[in-house]
Amino acid sequence: MATEQDSSYAQGFGQVSRTAGLVFRYLLLAATMFGIVTLAVLLVYVANDAIQPLTADAGWHLTFFLTLVLPTILVGGALYRRNREALKLGGMVVGALLVSLLFSGGVAIVFVDIIPPLTGFSYAVGLAVAVAGTVLLTKYETQIPFTARVAATGLLFFLSLFGVPGYFHSIPELVQQAPVVPTDWIILTLVLGGLTALVVGQYIARVREDTKAGVAAGASALVLTALGAIVGPFVGIDANALVVVTAVSFVPTAAYAGGSVITREELKPGLVFAATVIVGALVGAVAVDALGFAGPQAWTDWQFLTSSHSGSAENAGLYPAIGGSILLMVTVAALSFPLGVGAAVYLEEYAPDNRFTRFIDVNISNLAGVPSVVYGLLGLGVFVTYLGQATGTVLIGGATLALLILPIVIISSREAIRSVPNDMRQASYGMGATRWQTVRNVVLPEAFPGILTGTILALGRAIGETAPLIMIGAPNVVFNLPTELSSKVSAMPLQVYAWSSLFASEDFYTKAVPAGVVVLLAVLLAMNSIAIVLRNKYESET
């Protein structure tokens, strides 16, 4: 009786048609898939051209399948079922290793080939002295008025870095003229290894909540880096290169893995996954070498990464362009970060809401959409024609690209600053904080990850720009690494463009261009992955 009543009652509701909704939903799906699939096909096509996996022996594929792919799938599958968090950590460790290896390549270019280690060392010492002086000043003399302290700090930095010509030697000069100078690898170990040790030590000390553990970790990081230089020559790797790779890649990755396991014991199995992948790759490499299987005839190979342009596609390389892109990015970051973040903080925290600021608001949004070739024209007009700089140098290339991404940096930084809850500003003002104290202590620390993410993504746009560099007269082909801000510079996208236009031939189209594109994309992905990791960390914390 009751059920009968229920069913008739339920029938009484009738049906509501969802046809239109379903059609809409699948149309949206189709639109999404169209874009993604097209891009994926394009990328696979380019990667296939650049790496040519099918040219490898079947034995080569089989060996790597057995040593790397199969164990990875097995271990990964087991972890996926039991401990997904640990698998995530394992993946992060492998990813961190890959990305940091890429970055160590960049660091090696900058600190071994572009800046001679001795010069770098001398300036590092100068900076260290100035920083130490500043720290002492702020720690023991709190009575000095603000302006005097700023002046003293500025003077300290200027004197220790530049000295007074003719009267007073700067610290870099003194170091460079020292009768005994350490060899390159010792310098690199001290500077890069020392920085890494500092960071690693602090990280471990925080994780373990134990200063001694931090000191021990820092010391062992330094020892490991030095060990890299000693072991390097025996296994046929340049000591300097191995020091850089150890300091920038191996030690930080190991510290990250160790630190994560210390904070969360249950993640330990994740390290098994990471070890499976790394050991599998190494074993595979040794095995194919021993068994004599030929690998793929990839165009993106060591030769391509380390040589400069050549008339024949087989011998052409991207090295000066990679170095050029790195130098450009450093210049762009140094110029656009302070300018962009400064403007964003002013517009969000200080500027009154009036017609003028609204006018600026609208124009910043418009500038973000201006085509890059227009910025190239601007750079040419302002820096070359008006200021009389030489064409195509690192400085004006970087300055032009910095102008290009400045609106994007401003917009994303403003977004990050705006997302700081107003409650926190109120709390700070309510405590009797001035505006500067509120910005400095509450707003900026909270907005910083967002600001950094936005800046990295903007740098990702700058690294792929070609048109502005062409407009400011950057040469298509550069055979040497740029070593100064006033050296002529080429960049990765410009070199690829040159290969596909000036040297257009079947060979360059099918070999050098895809290889260059793959390198450019790898660098771009590495940069973006840092932005993504930062954003995830930031989101999980709040």
Place this chain on the structure above:
Amino acid sequence: MTGTNDPTNDEMLVETDVSDGLSAAESSVTDDAETVIESKDINVWYGDDHALTDISMEIPENSVTAMIGPSGCGKSTFLRCINRMNDLIDVARVEGDLTLRGKNVYDDDVDPVALRRRVGMVFQKPNPFPKSIYDNVVYGLKIQGIDGDYDQIVEDSLKRAALWDEVKDRLHESGLDLSGGQQQRLCIARAIATDPEVLLMDEPASALDPVATSQIEDLVEELAEDYTVVIVTHNMQQAARISDKTAVFLTGGELVEFDDTQKIFENPESQRVEDYITGKFG
């Protein structure tokens, strides 16, 4: 107790005696208490919106003064007049005199930042900084440049805020990891760490559950021994329980009645107040 004097305190608000002897004599129960805050014909506009009309009242020292009234009646606005937080709103305009220990805080020579260093504030929604518990408490000390034994001040402030026992082992964990009630007590500890003269509380318990609310209420009563507490609340029972004096604001931004809490709740003079308290209106 905690903290030492900030040098800026002495430069501002020099007069400490009560300028108007009459006002102290007028209040009936706390006859001997000094008037700390006195407002005379305070009017506030938000743009064209007249939020407060001719508010005049005297708030006595070391007591709890509650402000009750329906939503939008201007009680929070009045609270924010006391430490000039309304200055932060572009369209807000304040007219009239509001004196803190005899010094008009709206005089041209008063620095609102220095004023806020002497008037602590606790907000409706718990708003600890995304820093450690320890750093939250010492925030005010650091920005105000107060030297002292920070560890001791943190312990004292957290003890006074009845939070010490719950957090003493995790002072270096984030303040955001605490529960809502704990966060609000952390905000109170933060506000009293710098030893202000007046503590303003803007519906401090409205976002909390009953247990946390009663903890905050107990705390407010204890704090009134050392501080002058002005508390805005929606909750009439809360006002009746914890306050010495009660101000009833009604719609239109007027102060309808201000008297001893007992009198307001048992025998209000105004019919509108009686209607409001008995639930016929508002």
